[in-house]
Amino acid sequence: MNPFEYARPTTEAEAIDFLNDHGGQTAVLSGGTDLMNLLKRDVVQPQRVVDIKHVSSMNGIQRVDDGVLIGANVTLDQALAAHELVEYQSLLQVIDGHRSIQMQGMGTLVGDLCQMPSCWYFRNGYGLLALKDGASLVEQGDNRYHAIFGNSGPAKFVSASRFAPGFIAWEAKVRVIGPQPTQEEFVPLEYFFATPKTNTQGVTILKPGQLVTHVWLPIAKPTMKSAAYEVLESNGLDRPQAAASVCLNVQSDIVREARIVLGHVAPTPWIAHEAARALVGHKVTEDTVSHVADIAVSRATPLSMNDYKVQMTRAAVKRALLRAVDQLDPELV
Amino acid sequence: MAERKVTWGPRDKHTLIGKSIQRIDGVEKASGFAKYTNDINPPGTLFCKLLVCKHGKARIKKLNVEAAKKVPGVHGVYLFKNEGDTCNWDGDIVAAVAAERSQVAQDGVRAIEVVFEELKHFVDEDDLAAATAFKETVETDGKKEEVSRAKDLVDRTVGDPDAALKAAEVVHEGYYGINTISHMCLEPHGSHAHWQTGEGPKLVVHHSTQNVSGTGGQFATKFGLDAADVRIICNYIGGGFGSKFAADEWGWAAAQLAKETGRPVRLMLDRATELKTPGTRPSGYAKVTIGAKKDGTITVWKSHHWGTDGPQGGTIDGNQMPYVFDFENKVVKSTGIKTDCGPNRAWRAPHHPQLCVVTDCAIDDLAAKLKMDSKEVFLKNIKQLDKVAAQNSDLYVAEINRAAELMDWKAKWHPHGEGGKGSVKRGLGLAINRWGGGAVKGTCMVKVHPDGGAEVFLGSQDLGTGTRTVIAQVLAETFGLALNKVKVNLGSNAYPAANPSGGSITVGSVTGSTRRAASEALWKISDLVAEKYKVAADSIEAGDGKLWSGGKAVCTWQEACRLLDNRALEVMGESPVKDGLTSVLVGGCQMADVSVDTDTGIIRIHKMVAVQDCGTIINEMTAKSQIYGGVIMGIASALSEERIMDNTTGRYINADLDTYRLPRIGDIGEIVIDLWQPDSEYNRGVVGLGEPPVIPTAAAIANAVANATGVRVPVLPMTPKRVLDALKGARA
The missing domain is CATH 3.30.365.10 (Aldehyde oxidase/xanthine dehydrogenase, molybdopterin binding domain)
Incomplete structure (x- = not known):
């Protein structure tokens, strides 16, 4: 671990101030479940770590007129217990899928949205794009856990966020502040993620001096049904190899609106627009979900070793849809 | 009297x-x-960090540690290698820096000026054709020679295999493999060393070792001391599994740095180096042909296997193939592949788990081909055992039947591929083992x-x-x-x-x-x-x-x-030898009940049954603990645990506790243990139990997966990827 300064702001303005120094070579710390690993392996080397845990405006979950605001310091545990979130089943299911008590206790929802890819080339020091002499290590190497969508450019890792698919399906926004002290913007989460073209670009649109303070969820209408399905190999600390989150507006058993978002299959969360459109106007049955899942993966472009992820993703979509309408075999949950 | x-x-x-x-x-x-070695921390202790090679193979073009020595708080640098030397694998250690705190030592490592010149590497352990084609010039006694990375080791024919194959009523051909794994000791390899003056030994080493009595001499020779001048202490150890018998150069490094600095020094390997350098278990991949009669009696065995144990160029032991069973007609070939991967060390029951996978999976596939109950095919051949196991053939029958009873095999059994209508299929599998343990x-x-x-004193250790x-x-x-x-009193070489x-x-x-x-x-x-x-x-x-x-x-x-x-x-x-207090040789049978989600490729263990003899049992609880541990390690290598070498970079890319996947408590299912202990077992004396229970687990699970799905997942661990790939291949 490289030496770094440690800063502990108590207000959002102070946090922005601290983040802006050192030409923005700074990092935000809340739960630290990802940052600490990156620091220890020298994968990131910020000159200052800004600990936001003492910025009280970023604590807690609150109902607002048009929805719910979740602070950047809210841990998975706190979210699981929050009555404000009981209608957002897909998100609670993902918390439940974090079968690590440590991760539930320390990790934050906003931190999850901002975490770096788990690509082993990146974590072993080959940079975000894992290029060596201009060639992609991922393309010619071991890409079993890499992207099957959106992988034609230099970025072939998968977005590490487990909550982004659920939040995006719910049409969530993130509140971004900085780099100017008074700057504040609510960004639809689906536009928050970015696919880098160079090693120095990040995986989100955040610029130096900016941070996410909250994530906002719209009011859940009574006809909205949501669910997630993550393909997890282990009953412990694990990351999904494919995942899907769905949010459906179901009236008289007919789907009126649908959003299907895939996780861990592309450098960003991957919205399956076409598949979602195919579901609208239909009942959710074994047959329709099979058809919709086929559409969701029909444009997949697997790499040399990850064709299996296409099938996994198909299964995740089917199961998330069935789970949303309580038709999933409980043994498969 | x-x-x-x-x-x-x-x-x-x-x-x-x-x-x-x-x-x-x-x-x-x-x-x-x-207090484990990793906890020994008397005042004044210096802590070490390592500089390691991060290439498949590389020559050290430049190595200058002067800047590291000048880092405030750094007290010493030990060189494992010098400028011009070759690093032979990712994780090969170059230098250790000792400092007041480990973070300062890391600063020291960072200050070392090192330039590697990457050399061509070969780490592809399952590709025999690639290994054969990979040639390099080797100079021995002034003669230059083109040498391939593949070398034939065993080629043994018994009986008349070709005739037997022709006469066989049914012939099965299959491919099986199991990847390399590391020991993954939770407490890494390492030592705490200090030198003292006055009375008593000159060098005191707390060493994380399975060999308290046998390690002192290795330090003594290195430092020109009498063995009496070296004290080795290891009261507790956090895992060894066969990899902790030597002083090791990092042990010497701790002692040398302690000598130079006049301070106690603790050097423990970091997690990545722990996985890469102090040993792995060799891989093996095999093509097998079995000929048999329609009733399941095997008449001929043919196999050719290959794999790697790293720089030594070996694979799993061809002389013990087939495993436990032996047949009148057989051809066994093995080919070792020399790779630029970390070296191997004994891993809990060396060779046996891999041999068991190749042998017992092939026999299970024969049962599938014959549409027979796998257990019946095992029993049918239980008189055809190798010389060692043959002493136990009645025991195997009894243990297999007992395991079947505990598994409710008869009620649960279905032919291969008939594991259910839904996407989740369920199946049973078995495998058998043998071990010495004298x-x-x-x-x-x-x-x-x-x-x-x-009280009692002895220079042994409690693992x-x-x-x-x-x-x-x-x-x-x-x-x-x-x-x-x-x-x-144990854990010190001061004791007998x-x-x-x-x-x-x-x-x-x-x-x-x-x-x-x-x-x-x-x-x-x-x-x-x-x-x-x-x-x-x-x-x-x-x-x-x-x-x-x-x-x-x-x-x-x-x-x-x-x-x-x-x-x-x-x-x-x-210690007794042949006096009735102890004995040697055990059998053992394990059965697995698993389900396979054919949509996601995920395997769940419902139940494992382990029936195991071990002579006189001293402590039933610790005996059972050994079996629990063995079965859990077997589940790991069956489902998730593997070293992953990246062919392009030549690196061990999953050398951390995140991507080197081990099962969690929720992954192991129910484990039912039956200690086989009739009076005849009690009367034969104590036999060790550390290794046998880890042997048959992976093969039993692999066979249960094949029974559930009707498809053989050929290479272990059976990750979701390999399961889905196998299912897709079978549909194609």
Whole structure:
């Protein structure tokens, strides 16, 4: 671990101030479940770590007129217990899928949205794009856990966020502040993620001096049904190899609106627009979900070793849809 | 006087031996009072960090550590390699820096000026064609030669395999493999070393070792000391699994840095280096052809396997293929692949788990082809065993039948591929094992104090498996004392030289020597008691804190020991070899009940049954613990655990606890253990149990998956990727 300064702001303005120094070579710390690993392996080397845990405006979950605001310091545990979130089943299911008590206790929802890819080339020091002499290590190497969508450019890792698919399906926004002290913007989460073209670009649109303070969820209408399905190999600390989150507006058993978002299959969360459109106007049955899942993966472009992820993703979509309408075999949950 | 013979005595008279008894050091361990090498931290200790090679293979073009030495707080640098040397694998250690704190040592490592020139590497362990094609020039005795990375090792033909194959009523051909795994000791390899002046040994090393008595000499030779000048201490160890028998260069580095700096030095490998450098288990991939009669009787075995054990160029042992079974007609070939991967070391039952996968999976596939019950095909061939296992053929039948009973095999069995209508299929599998586990030479000293205190000293070690506890049980049982009235001293080479702990030899070695020494001590005390209390010496028995004769209490243990006339009684005991206290050779059978989600490729273990003999059992609880541990390690290598080498970079890319996947408690299902212990087992003496239970687990699980789905997942671990790839391949 490289030496770094440690800063502990108590207000959002102070946090922005601290983040802006050192030409923005700074990092935000809340739960630290990802940052600490990156620091220890020298994968990131910020000159200052800004600990936001003492910025009280970023604590807690609150109902607002048009929805719910979740602070950047809210841990998975706190979210699981929050009555404000009981209608957002897909998100609670993902918390439940974090079968690590440590991760539930320390990790934050906003931190999850901002975490770096788990690509082993990146974590072993080959940079975000894992290029060596201009060639992609991922393309010619071991890409079993890499992207099957959106992988034609230099970025072939998968977005590490487990909550982004659920939040995006719910049409969530993130509140971004900085780099100017008074700057504040609510960004639809689906536009928050970015696919880098160079090693120095990040995986989100955040610029130096900016941070996410909250994530906002719209009011859940009574006809909205949501669910997630993550393909997890282990009953412990694990990351999904494919995942899907769905949010459906179901009236008289007919789907009126649908959003299907895939996780861990592309450098960003991957919205399956076409598949979602195919579901609208239909009942959710074994047959329709099979058809919709086929559409969701029909444009997949697997790499040399990850064709299996296409099938996994198909299964995740089917199961998330069935789970949303309580038709999933409980043994498969 | 009747002949005095050391025996385990009648089974039903024991109050401690054979019972389920919690580890006597459990509280120390659970509470953190137990000090592992990684905890040794006297004032002044310096801490080390390592510079390692991060290429598949590389030459060190430049190496300058002067800047590192100037980092404030850095006190010393030890060079494992010099400028111009070659690093032979990712993780090969170049230098260690000792500093006031580990973070400062890391700053020192960062300050080292090092330039690597990457060399061509080869790390592709399952591709025999690529290994054969990969040639490089090797110079021996001035002669240059083009050498391939693949080398044929075993090529053995018995009987007339070709004729047998022609005559076979059914022929099965299959491909099987199991990847390399690391030892993944939770406590990494390492040492704490300090030099002292004045009385006592000059060099004191707390060393994380399975070989307390055998390591001192390796330090002594290195530093020009007498062996008497080196003290090795290891009271607790956080895992070794066969990889911790040597001083190792990092042990020497700690001692050298301690010598140069005049300070105690602790050097523990970091997690990535721990996975890459101090040993792995070799891989093996095999093409197998079996010929058989329609009733399942195997008439011919043909196999060719290859794989790697790293720079040595070996693979799994061809001389033991097929495993447990043996057939009149066979051809066995093996080809070793030399790779630029980390080296191998003994891994819990060296070669056996891999051999078991190749053999028992092939036999299971034959059963599938014959549409027979796998268990029946195993039983059909149970008379065709190798010379070692043949001594146990009746035992195998009994153990397989017992396991089937516990698994409810008959009710649950279905033909291969008929695992259910939904996407989740369920199936059963079995596999069998063999192991030696006999005792080796070693010594202990039992000491009885005039106040009745009793202790034993021996330079053995407790790997966490309960060695202290079983020794205490034997000592207390022999003297008729409560368990907490005896003391066990181990973990130091100051004590009488004892066994290393490998090959499942420990329990026989330490309990045998302790029983012998304690019995002789008891006889001496009995003689004194006989004289004083006028009873026949050979009528005296110890129990319940007293000495008894003819069913009457003669005196208390303390009263008896007072007869020692103020001088402690010390008796040396030799580890037994062929004296009835210990024996060798076990069989064993495991069965698996699993389900396979054919949509996601995820396998879940419902139930494992392990039936295992091990001779006289000293402690039922710790014996069962060994089996739990073995089965869990077997589940790991069946489902998730593997070293992943990246062909492009030549690196071990999953060398961390995140991507080197081990099962969690929720992944292991129900494990049912049956210790096979009829009187005939008790009567044959103690046999070690460390290794056998890890052997058949992976093969049993692989066979259960094949039974569930009707598709063989050829290479282990059976990750979701490999399951889905196999299912897709079968549909194509």
